[in-house]
Amino acid sequence: MPSRRVSLAWVGLVPFLLFGLAFLIYPASTILARSFIDKDGGLTLANVFAVFEPSLLDAYGASLQISIVTAIGGAIMGSLLAWAVSMGGLPHSVRSVVVTVSSVAANFGGIPLAFAFITLLGRTGALTKFLTVLGVDLYGLGFSIYSLQGLMLAYLYFQFPLMVLIMLPAFDGLKREWREATASLGGNVVDYWRHVGLPILLPSFLGSTVLLFGNAFGAYATAEALTGSRVDIITRVISRQIRGDVLYNPGLSYALALGMVVILVAAISIYSLLQRRASRWRQ
Amino acid sequence: MSSKNNPITYWVAVAIVTICALYLIVPLLTQFDFSLRMKRDVLSLDAYVSVFTTKPNAVDPPKFYTSLLFSAGMAVLTIAFSLLVIVPTTFWVNYRLPKFKPVMDLFSVMPFAIPGIVLAFGYLRTYTSPPLALTNTDAGTAFLLVGGYTVGVMPYVYRSVDTGLRAIDIRTLTEAARSLGAGWATVIWKVIMPNLRAAVISASLITFAVAVGEYTLANFLFPDERAFGSYIAAIGRNRIFEPAALTIISYLLVWACVLAVQRIGRGSTQTQTAVIR
Numbered sequence: 261m262p263s264r265r266v267s268l269a270w271v272g273l274v275p276f277l278l279f280g281l282a283f284l285i286y287p288a289s290t291i292l293a294r295s296f297i298d299k300d301g302g303l304t305l306a307n308v309f310a311v312f313e314p315s316l317l318d319a320y321g322a323s324l325q326i327s328i329v330t331a332i333g334g335a336i337m338g339s340l341l342a343w344a345v346s347m348g349g350l351p352h353s354v355r356s357v358v359v360t361v362s363s364v365a366a367n368f369g370g371i372p373l374a375f376a377f378i379t380l381l382g383r384t385g386a387l388t389k390f391l392t393v394l395g396v397d398l399y400g401l402g403f404s405i406y407s408l409q410g411l412m413l414a415y416l417y418f419q420f421p422l423m424v425l426i427m428l429p430a431f432d433g434l435k436r437e438w439r440e441a442t443a444s445l446g447g448n449v450v451d452y453w454r455h456v457g458l459p460i461l462l463p464s465f466l467g468s469t470v471l472l473f474g475n476a477f478g479a480y481a482t483a484e485a486l487t488g489s490r491v492d493i494i495t496r497v498i499s500r501q502i503r504g505d506v507l508y509n510p511g512l513s514y515a516l517a518l519g520m521v522v523i524l525v526a527a528i529s530i531y532s533l534l535q536r537r538a539s540r541w542r543q
Numbered sequence: 544m545s546s547k548n549n550p551i552t553y554w555v556a557v558a559i560v561t562i563c564a565l566y567l568i569v570p571l572l573t574q575f576d577f578s579l580r581m582k583r584d585v586l587s588l589d590a591y592v593s594v595f596t597t598k599p600n601a602v603d604p605p606k607f608y609t610s611l612l613f614s615a616g617m618a619v620l621t622i623a624f625s626l627l628v629i630v631p632t633t634f635w636v637n638y639r640l641p642k643f644k645p646v647m648d649l650f651s652v653m654p655f656a657i658p659g660i661v662l663a664f665g666y667l668r669t670y671t672s673p674p675l676a677l678t679n680t681d682a683g684t685a686f687l688l689v690g691g692y693t694v695g696v697m698p699y700v701y702r703s704v705d706t707g708l709r710a711i712d713i714r715t716l717t718e719a720a721r722s723l724g725a726g727w728a729t730v731i732w733k734v735i736m737p738n739l740r741a742a743v744i745s746a747s748l749i750t751f752a753v754a755v756g757e758y759t760l761a762n763f764l765f766p767d768e769r770a771f772g773s774y775i776a777a778i779g780r781n782r783i784f785e786p787a788a789l790t791i792i793s794y795l796l797v798w799a800c801v802l803a804v805q806r807i808g809r810g811s812t813q814t815q816t817a818v819i820r
Contacts, residue, residue, distance in 0.1 A: 269639045276632035280650055283690035287665030288657060294668070341563045348556020349549070358560065363801045364794070365567050367749065370758050371775045372790035376570040379577045379787060386573035417570065420563065471655075478658020481758040481772070485779055495660045502664050502763055514668070517661045524656040532652065 288521065295514040307515035316497065320519065322408060323477055323494040330415040331472035337416070338423020339465060345424075346431035359428070362421035369418045374485035377414045381405040406490050414482055419472050426471070430464040430538070467534030474527045478520070494520060571794060578787035590784035594792070597785075606774050614761065614771035617685065618754035621692040622747045625700050628693065630739070631731050633704045638713055651701040654694045659759035662691050667763065684764050691760045696753060700746040707742030708735075745804045752800035756793050 298304040311317075341362075345355040380387050381398070382405055388398050404410055434457060442452040480495040489496075494516065500506045501513040581589035599606050636643045657665070666687050670677040677683030713735065720734045736743065758772030768777055775793070779786045 269635075272635040272639065273632060273643065276628055279628045279690070279693070283687075283694050284650075284653060284657065287662065287669045290669045291661070291665050337563065340559045344556035344559040347552070348560075349553045350556055350560065354560060358563075360801060360805060361564070361567055363805070364798050367752055367797050367801065368794060370756055371772060371779060372756070372786075372793040375779055375786040375790045376574045379574045380570045386576070387569070417567070421567065474655050478660065480658070480660045481776075484758075485776060495658070498660050498664055499763075502660075502667060513664070517664050520658065520661055521656055524658070528652055528655050 291514050291517050291521070294511065295518040298511060304511070307509070307511040308518075310509065310512045311515050311519055315492075316494075316516065319492045319494045319497045322492060324523075326408060326412055326415065326493065327473045327476040330412050330419045330476045331469050333412070334416055334419025334423050334472050335465060335469040337420040338468075339427050339461075341420065342424045342427035342431050346428060347434075358424065362424040365421035366418055366425060369479070370481035371485040373414055373417055374482050377405055377410065377417075377486060381410065381413070406487050408487075408491050411483055411487050411491060411493075414486055415476050415479065419476060422475060423468055423472060426468040427461075427464065430461055434460065463534045463537035463540075467531050467538055470527050470531040470534065474524050474531075477524060477527070571791070574787050574790050578784060578791055581784040590788040591792075593782075594778075594785050594788050610769060610771045610774035611755070613769050614755045614757075615751075617688055617692065617761070617770070618751045620685070620689045621696065621754050622750050624689050625693040625696055625750060626743060626747070629697065629700050630704055630736065630743070633701060633708060634713065634731060634735050637705070637708050638717060647701065647705075651698045654697055657694070659691075659695065659757070660763075662694065663760050663763035666691060666760075678764070688760055688764050691764075692750070692754045692757065695757075695760075696746070696750045699749060703742040703746040704739060707739040711738045741807050745808050748800040748804050748807075752797045755796065 295307050296303055296305065298306060311320075341358065344350065345358045379385055381403075382388065383399055385405070391398055405413070438456050438460075439452055442456055447455070478495065480499060483491065483493055483496060484499070498513065498516055498520070501516065505513070507513060578590045579586040579588065581587060581593070594607050595605060597605055597607075603609065633647070636647050667678065669675065670683075670687060671679075677687055716734050716738065717730055720730045725734070756772055756775070757770070758776060761770030762768070762773045762776070765773070768774060775786070775789050778789060
């Protein structure tokens with residue numbers, strides 16, 4: 261009897277497996293398979309090699325650049341904010357407001373975010389005009405919100421709040437006893453952070469940074485509305501390819517999508533690895 | 544806190560919070576101000592009135608309502624579908640198949656590897672031709688959209704439900720219900736679900752907030768721009784003040800959902816985000 265019970269237990273997973281197959285595995289494996297198939301149905305590596313064409317590499321480069329910069333910038337900013345509300349001695353109400361606003365900002369994005377930054381920092385934006393009054397001509401200095409740098413500023417709006425939400429529990433997890441133990445061994449604040457605090461936080465910090473990287477790397481809507489055709493990131497190249505075969509090579513578009521997935525899978529693997537290290541210090 | 548006595552720590556913290564708060568609040572304030580400037584030289588709600596009343600033609604109702612209704616409908620279907628797929632499975636894995644746990648964990652991070660644009664691309668290339676030509680009908684396309692959203696929110700929903708399940712004694716509850724003659728559907732619906740109330744409501748609200756304004760999948764699966772996200776994008780191309788009003792409306796929508804989640808999950812430090820970018 262027990263063996264029959266176990267085999268029946270697997271039946272309970274069928275709906276979920278069907279869902280995963282239909283909406284995740286099958287479309288993903290289609291992309292994977294067709295990346296290696298040529299127009300006549302034969303196996304080929306030509307599509308994968310075609311990705312290494314300068315204009316496409318530039319698009320990947322721009323995506324990587326924006327993701328790395330906003331991941332690191334967002335991680336630092338978010339960690340500082342998490343530290344400030346966790347250990348800065350601020351009233352508890354500040355902390356709950358920061359958590360609420362961060363949750364909203366981390367879930368806010370897409371098209372409206374682009375609108376908000378155009379109103380703020382567009383050529384006639386509120387901040388642009390304000391700075392002109394102060395004698396700083398942003399656009400004269402070469403800045404533009406419709407550029408890779410502008411896009412980074414907009415991405416930071418959802419990147420660092422996400423970091424706050426992830427890092428706050430990590431800061432809260434730093435135990436008082438560790439600080440006291442450091443002190444009783446004759447260590448000062450610097451020793452504490454150098455030998456205890458930062459090493460414990462490091463895996464969480466790095467893991468979260470990788471998560472932010474992925475968060476930015478797959479983003480499309482904000483870039484579409486903010487920079488449009490002015491900045492070619494890889495998600496925009498894929499979007500044009502969906503609308504019509506602008507690369508005149510359907511196989512290449514699969515390889516482009518596959519490239520994104522490969523980069524993100526690598527990121528997630530690093531993330532999971534670091535996450536496992538980070539959880540060592542949590543009960 | 545010992546740091547309370549340290550004025551340097553305190554003022555550094557104040558400075559950091561102030562700078563970050565400005566970054567998050569100033570873009571919204573300027574956008575709000577801009578949304579009130581449609582009428583020359585005075586503050587007015589004209590941009591909002593325009594959003595609420597502009598009709599695409601003589602017969603149809605304003606696009607604001609039709610697109611919002613469409614996306615809200617998709618969001619509600621996503622909530623139902625994701626709960627239907629994820630709650631029973633997560634319960635079953637915790638209750639009977641702990642061996643399957645690592646596979647579920649793997650599944651729950653996989654969506655991070657497949658962003659919205661790649662998902663849209665994959666669906667359009669997989670489900671537009673026979674034998675699985677789902678995009679030929681509205682219902683089929685809507686099914687794809689709901690499935691895609693479910694993939695997008697799965698990491699968040701799974702984590703919420705899993706955490707909720709681990710906080711209760713599912714074994715005792717389930718065996719008590721079973722011994723009283725309850726079927727599995729009754730166990731999940733009448734015993735497990737009520738105990739997961741907070742997790743389920745939070746997951747639903749975040750799902751709603753994310754799905755209602757989603758642009759990428761909606762716009763590619765429904766190129767006729769009937770989704771709320773597509774409508775907002777179209778307004779952005781054609782109007783000046785209305786996009787500002789829509790930004791504020793979208794923000795308030797997310798805000799309302801997040802506040803409700805925090806009301807329900809008081810004290811929970813769980814990350815409240817389920818982004819589909």
